[in-house]
Amino acid sequence: MNSATKASSALQGASGPGDPSESLRLGISSCLLGQEVRFDGGHKRDRFLTDTLGQYVSWVPVCPEVEIGLGTPRPTIRLEETSEGVRLVMPSTGDDLTGTMREYSVDRVRRLEKHGLAGYVLKKDSPSCGMERVKVRDRNDVPARTGVGVYAAELMRLAPDLPVEEEGRLNDPRLRENFITRIFAYQRWLDLVGAGPTRRSLMEYHAAHKYVLMSRNQAGMRRLGKLLGEATKDAPVNRLAEEYQTGMTAVMRRVPTRKGHTNVLRHMAGYVSDLMDSEDRAELTEAIGQYHAGLLPLIVPITLLRHYVRKFDVETLQNQVYLWPHPHEMMLLNHV
Ligand code: SF4
Incomplete structure (x- = not known):
């Protein structure tokens, strides 16, 4: 299927039974697929992800801790508050892994670009993969749930428009529905951009997603319509698409009430x-x-x-x- 046909069929899929694009790929923390990569040699297989969502997507598994060479099983690592800020530390050796993990993460996220991911599911609570509320120990060893996993932080910094969720939050039906709506919408967007955006394809995308956007933020939906409607003929279409993507991401992040x-x-x-x-x-x-x-x-x-x-x-x-x-x-x- 060529890109233009693909973009068109993705938009049509939205009007039918919600067929996924044939190439919908999601990044995932490897342990959630049942891979035995955890520090204790175990896994955290998530049945909804493997058995239900897995029927509609291809997974791109990543285990940052294994990929920086920590091996399995391995000593635990954690986030600690220090005079130099929050660091990723292996308490049993005192090794500070922050720099290594950050460097690896930047490189790994760049290498993921070729997969054209439509979303990412992260393992909660992990000092590497956790998206939010990860424990950070202060100097008295008291934990506060204020941290973000080092890999997750780089992923979200370098791919700010990518739909990202944690498997724990996906147990909430509203958050689950929102995330899955977002990944399908984002895949249609990737197809559109891959085909080379035109003013017409942007308008069609907006028209097809009008009520998805409205359910999240009516004013945001209108702003996006205005952005496209008021763009002058000589405004570069790629710039317009970038602005639309940023605005759309902000609206789609909101969970509809x-x-x-x-x-x-x-x-x-x-x-x-x-x-x-x-x-x-x-x-x-x-x-x-x-x-x-x-x-x-x-x-x-x-x-x-x-x-x-x-x-x-x-x-x-x-x-x-x-x-x-x-x-x-x-x-x-x-x-x-
Ligand atoms: S949470 Fe992340 S780093 Fe930890 S085992 Fe799972 S994939 Fe590996």
Whole structure:
């Protein structure tokens, strides 16, 4: 499949059953896949990642501690507060591994670029891989959950727009749904950029993701639309794409609230309600109201909307990623 066809099919995938791009790849802390790379020779296999998400993505596993040569099993390492700031230290030897780990991380993240990752899943609590709230020991050996793993910090610094999550946070249905929506949206974006962005493809991307963005931040969605709509004809399209990507990342990071979803559902219902009979209209209104009140999961009003969009052939909503954000077999909308 050439890049142009790929970009187009990725956007179409959003309007159908949420088919993934054929090349969706995620980075991952190796131990989460069941690889025995932990300090004690064990692993931390995560069933959701290997058995469910693994059906839709290819993994690119990385174990920073093994890759800097610490071996398995190995003495534990940890983050310590020192006069030179937070350092990555091996207490049994006193070795300071901060410089080695940082240097390795910069090189490793650059080498990951060739994989075109659509996201990354990190192991929580690790002084190398933890994304947030990693224990940092002060001089009295008292821990505070204020740290970031050294590898994770470099990954997030060098790839600031990459969707990144920890496996622990993915146990929360809302965070899980948000992350998976983000990786599919980001893969469509990578396909678009890979095909060579045009003003038209940027506008199409924005139009298809309008309600996904709106559910997170309505003002942010409008700002992005304005950015594209007001760009002068001679503005370099690559610069425009970069600005759009930065703005889109900021919006997509926000986890949509029940209120945000309800706002989108009501907007969408406005396109179909005039076409429905009064009984069906009342049923849809009630489903949205019950979702808003926390009595129904999101999948119920979304399924009704999908039905009416298809039944009445509502062109404006047919390509909305919001209605088909990820493969429905994952059943993520049943739990939010
Ligand atoms: S958390 Fe990171 S460094 Fe530790 S074993 Fe897993 S992949 Fe390796």
